[in-house]
Amino acid sequence: xxxxxQFQNQGEEFGTPPQRSSFDFASRMVSWGLVSSRKEAEYAMxxxxxxxxxxxxxxxxRGVGGGSAPPPPPISSALISILx
Numbered sequence: 001x002x003x004x005x006q007f008q009n010q011g012e013e014f015g016t017p018p019q020r021s022s023f024d025f026a027s028r029m030v031s032w033g034l035v036s037s038r039k040e041a042e043y044a045m046x047x048x049x050x051x052x053x054x055x056x057x058x059x060x061x062r063g064v065g066g067g068s069a070p071p072p073p074p075i076s077s078a079l080i081s082i083l084x
Contacts, residue, residue, distance in 0.1 A: 026041035035041045 026038050026045065029035050029041040029044065030038060035044055
């Protein structure tokens with residue numbers, strides 16, 4: 001029954017896999033001339049990430065403990081008589 005059927009890609013069941021396209025920022029930094037090697041680009045990216053983490057921690061901890069909030073408004077005498 002299947003003797004007359006022939007497929008074009010008999011050796012490859014699913015064909016060739018698609019090419020992986022990814023953005024390589026380290027290679028891009030070398031091609032832009034920002035750094036001279038891929039290793040330096042990786043160190044530069046680690047340094048930028050560490051700096052961003054330090055800046056974020058500075059602003060986080062400054063906002064948590066360093067800010068002085070204004071005192072709450074005084075309770076009016078009319079509100080005190082309602083509550084008691």
